[in-house]
Amino acid sequence: xxxxxxxxxxxxxxxxxxxxxxxxxxxxxxxxxxxxxxxxxxxxxxxxxxxxxxxxxxxxxxxxxxxxxxxxxxxxxxxxxxxxxxxxxxxxxxxxxxxxxxxxxxxxxxxxxxxxxxxxxxxxxxxxxxxxxxx
Numbered sequence: 334x335x336x337x338x339x340x341x342x343x344x345x346x347x348x349x350x351x352x353x354x355x356x357x358x359x360x361x362x363x364x365x366x367x368x369x370x371x372x373x374x375x376x377x378x379x380x381x382x383x384x385x386x387x388x389x390x391x392x393x394x395x396x397x398x399x400x401x402x403x404x405x406x407x408x409x410x411x412x413x414x415x416x417x418x419x420x421x422x423x424x425x426x427x428x429x430x431x432x433x434x435x436x437x438x439x440x441x442x443x444x445x446x447x448x449x450x451x452x453x454x455x456x457x458x459x460x461x462x463x464x465x466x467x468x
Contacts, residue, residue: 356380357387357395363404371403
């Protein structure tokens, strides 16, 4: 009669499960730290596990964390930046203010150059017609 090895098989399966969970956690940590596309298929591929493993009810906390990270991504489909690389509201407002000021200056410069061009074109037209040009 064969010895009952089911306890050893169960222990090996449990160890494999823990190893898979650790790999998924490591991938999620890296995505949170470095940014990147967060999808079930992408995380599963990087962690070397199946999508079915992630969707299993016993892995609900992993899937919840994955979905939380995916929810932080912009709707444009681009990967979310890590927290330390995201711009603060104050910095964003400063950048917007600086860009508006630069835009205002460029608009004034364009208006001045348009006026100068109009004057020059008018003088050129007058010269071609033989009309004296006054300065």
